[in-house]
Amino acid sequence: MIQSANFKRDYVAFSAVVIFFLIVIAEVALAISIPAYLTRENVLAVQVRRLQLLNSFDSLRNYVRSASANENGKKELQLVSWNLNQLADYLREHSGSLTSTEIAQLQEVVNEFNKVVSVISQKKSYTAEISLDTKAYVNGVLRKSQKK
Numbered sequence: 098m099i100q101s102a103n104f105k106r107d108y109v110a111f112s113a114v115v116i117f118f119l120i121v122i123a124e125v126a127l128a129i130s131i132p133a134y135l136t137r138e139n140v141l142a143v144q145v146r147r148l149q150l151l152n153s154f155d156s157l158r159n160y161v162r163s164a165s166a167n168e169n170g171k172k173e174l175q176l177v178s179w180n181l182n183q184l185a186d187y188l189r190e191h192s193g194s195l196t197s198t199e200i201a202q203l204q205e206v207v208n209e210f211n212k213v214v215s216v217i218s219q220k221k222s223y224t225a226e227i228s229l230d231t232k233a234y235v236n237g238v239l240r241k242s243q244k245k
Contacts, residue, residue, distance in 0.1 A: 143196075143197050143200070146197065146200050146201075146204075147192060147195060147200055149204075150195075150200050150203055150204050150207065151188065151192065153204065153207050153208075153211075154181075154184070154185070154188065154203075154207050157181065157207055157210055157211050157214065158178075158181050158185070160211070160214055160218075161174055161177055161178050161181060161214055162178075164214055164217065164218040165218060165220075166217045166218060166220065166222070167220050167222060168226075169222040169223075169224050169225070169226060170217040170218075170220065170221070170222045172224075173213075173217050173222060173223055173224065174214070174217055177210055177213060177214055177217075180210070181210065184203075184206070188203075
């Protein structure tokens with residue numbers, strides 16, 4: 098005859114089972130909540146980058162308005178300002194749907210424009226005015242018309 102020990106159901110065994118199920122439930126909750134948290138953090142990071150882009154863009158537009166330049170530089174600043182106005186229209190319409198890659202590309206564009214405006218505001222210019230000597234051309238045309 099086989100004899101077995103009689104186990105009593107007591108509070109220690111019951112608490113062990115309860116703790117086991119609590120641990121399993123906590124692990125399942127972590128397995129679900131960590132990816133959701135990381136996704137939410139990624140979304141928040143994109144929002145922060147979007148706000149940084151818009152902030153740097155607005156400060157660049159203010160910088161262009163207040164920059165002083167020489168004669169050629171003023172025309173170049175007008176071109177930069179026109180481009181920034183075009184970009185402002187795009188950002189106004191699509192800033193909410195920009196991806197992380199697009200935000201990075203637009204931030205690069207803003208940084209490049211900032212470098213250009215910085216050079217122009219130091220009274221340097223990317224263009225040089227060249228005066229044309231048209232005397233030879235005009236004199237040649239006048240001679241031909243006088244011969245006829």
